Amino acid sequence: METPDQPTRTRHRRSPGARDADALAALVSERLQGLIGRENRSLKRLTELTGLDEDELRRIESGSEAPTIDRLWRIANALGVPFGSLVASKQRQGVRIVRRSALRSISSSEGRFVSRPLFAFDGQRPVEFYEITIGPGHLEHAEAHAPGTKENVIVAKGAVEIVVGREPAVQLDEGDAADFLADVPHSYRNLGVVPAIIYLVMSYETGFGACA
Structure with missing residues (x-):
């Protein structure tokens, strides 16, 4: 007895680029929230300093959007911090190896x-x-x-x-x-x-x- 063909389930795997973007968005979100809190600045004030749209900044702060290099530079300059402080971990000990x-x-x-x-x-x-x-x-x-x-x-x-x-x-x-x-x-x-x-x-x- 023949059985009807079963529908094929396709698993959609996120590309490495998409995973990188997600990881970057999460890291920038964590660092940005800390910096905004430390500087006691609101998103509205940061909008004025960067010239960026407040909704876009809100998405970056929440981690739902990975910022471009240009956006990161604007934010870093507005907060008066190095570019890398928005994308780097603070962990540091011994010899640090970074794999490609x-x-x-x-x-x-x-x-x-x-x-x-x-x-x-x-x-x-x-x-x-x-x-x-x-x-x-x-x-x-x-x-x-x-x-x-x-x-x-x-x-x-x-x-x-x-x-x-x-x-x-x-x-x-x-x-x-x-x-x-x-x-x-x-x-x-x-x-x-x-x-x-x-x-x-x-x-x-x-x-x-x-x-x-």
Whole structure:
């Protein structure tokens, strides 16, 4: 006797990117709530300082939305804390190993600018280390960071053009490095037709964000 075909149940697994976004949203939510409480600021006030929509900030604070790099920078600047204080754990002991599979990516410009915090601000040293991938031909603008903030950059793959404030554009090829004060608007452009990879060390003035 033939039995009717049973409907096939399909399990929908979330992609690694979606899981990363969920983990990032939860971490930023936890850190943001703590910082807002510490600074005794309301979401309405943070809206005024960042220029972001209050509903969007509410979603970020609740963990229902993972913010982009641009949004994180606006929030960090408004609160007067390092970028990494919003995305890094405060746990610290012994030798810290960070496996590639454990790194969370943060993106902007619809994925054409992707940052992976290798070692973000941890409250003990005012330095952050990032791997950044820039899509072919993409130009990414960055707002001025806190006074005295410095960026050290080395190009690991491709060719990148950097413009800092009113300074002339400079081209960095593979293996080239540069450092500059990042407390003025600046930008990165991938000059090639394949993704470019740079490593960026960001250092803050001593004492900046010490309580973050």
